[in-house]
Amino acid sequence: MKGVIRMKKLSVIFGILAVILSDIMCAVVAYNYCALRRGMVYAGYSAPPSTAFLYAVPYGIGIATCVGLAVVFKKQERL
Numbered sequence: 001m002k003g004v005i006r007m008k009k010l011s012v013i014f015g016i017l018a019v020i021l022s023d024i025m026c027a028v029v030a031y032n033y034c035a036l037r038r039g040m041v042y043a044g045y046s047a048p049p050s051t052a053f054l055y056a057v058p059y060g061i062g063i064a065t066c067v068g069l070a071v072v073f074k075k076q077e078r079l
Contacts, residue, residue: 004077007073007074007076007077008073008074008077010069010070010073011070011071011073011074011077012070014066014067014069014070014073015066015067015070017066018063018066018067018070021059021062021063021066022059022063024059025055025056025059025060025063028055028059029052029053029055029056032052032055033049033050033052033053034049035052036048036049036051036052037049
């Protein structure tokens, strides 16, 4: 019985962590996009603002990992 409760808690924790990571990812990408856009106009940056979307790659990997672990723990809870 304790194993089932532990798996359920882990599933919920990783699900919540995935949501938090997605919120943080949106904030980081939006901030860097605006900073690059402003820098391009006023400071002469040569990189286009769209390079800010590269910050989404590691966050996306983290979110996919958290969702995958949440699904695995949810399936183990049913066994």
